[in-house]
Amino acid sequence: MERNTRQRNAILGAISSAGRPLSTQEVLAAGQAVVPSLSIATVYRTLKDLTTEGWILPVKLPGESDRYEVTTLGEHYHFKCSSCSKVFDVHERIKNSNLPAPPNFVVEKYDLILYGRCSNCIPKRKGQKPSAAKYPF
Amino acid sequence: MERNTRQRNAILGAISSAGRPLSTQEVLAAGQAVVPSLSIATVYRTLKDLTTEGWILPVKLPGESDRYEVTTLGEHYHFKCSSCSKVFDVHERIKNSNLPAPPNFVVEKYDLILYGRCSNCIPKRKGQKPSAAKYPF
DNA sequence: TCGCTAATGATAACTTATTATCAATAAAGG
């Protein structure tokens, strides 16, 4: 990166403030809220640049295309809501002593991916619709 | 399925006896050991049929294409060796009470994916090469 | 403000995995 463009700022800003990993389409939508002309080509280009420069990281879930989040979050897992399809960060830790492992295998790292309903997709009372999402995507 | 072909038998046999999830290319290689003319088109077709019929299931890992295993294994996780890229089943359980979850989120299911070195890829002594794989793929 | 050129936007091209096509082959019943 050599120039500080509105597009780049909008993209990194969207990812930084989202509080959860964003898909390329979510990044596009959030970025266009700031720079309406933002194109998907610039999103892909900038996501690659920001990754190379160490600002963001791809989040890979089974059978899905990459989402992106900032690199400053430390060790955590991910929760995918089966209703709204958003992915959330989970910072609660799993006790290492409870990690299963086959005999004679050395575990170097692991991923834990939770699936279920996020707080916005759990109806509060019978017959009530889920409340509006906290996030703009 | 209406006819009991050598190709179908070779494919289901390979998956049944592998003891771990196989990629489409691994299924092709194992099947060709029995039916040399076996084509990748037949592998894809048969994997789809066997899945529909409930004999096998796709195993999805982040950023990778599907592997397949028989449906009779019960709940388990997967271990991917970072050296030989094979995926192994892990039948040891994780204690449910230790599952992290964000407040007000309902966890319906979860995946645990371990990464590290399998027993065949851990050198037994200094300077010794890893022993031959237990499996033919 | 000017000028250089990196960055952008629109879209074509590409990639990799998977599916469709169709003539040739081979199960399985008679």
Add this chain to the structure above:
DNA sequence: CCTTTATTGATAATAAGTTATCATTAGCGA
């Protein structure tokens, strides 16, 4: 052994996500 037709093998086509191309736009130093 025949006949029927489901299945196969070879390959073209497809799909979705990502990357390349290139004329235009716009940072930013002078």
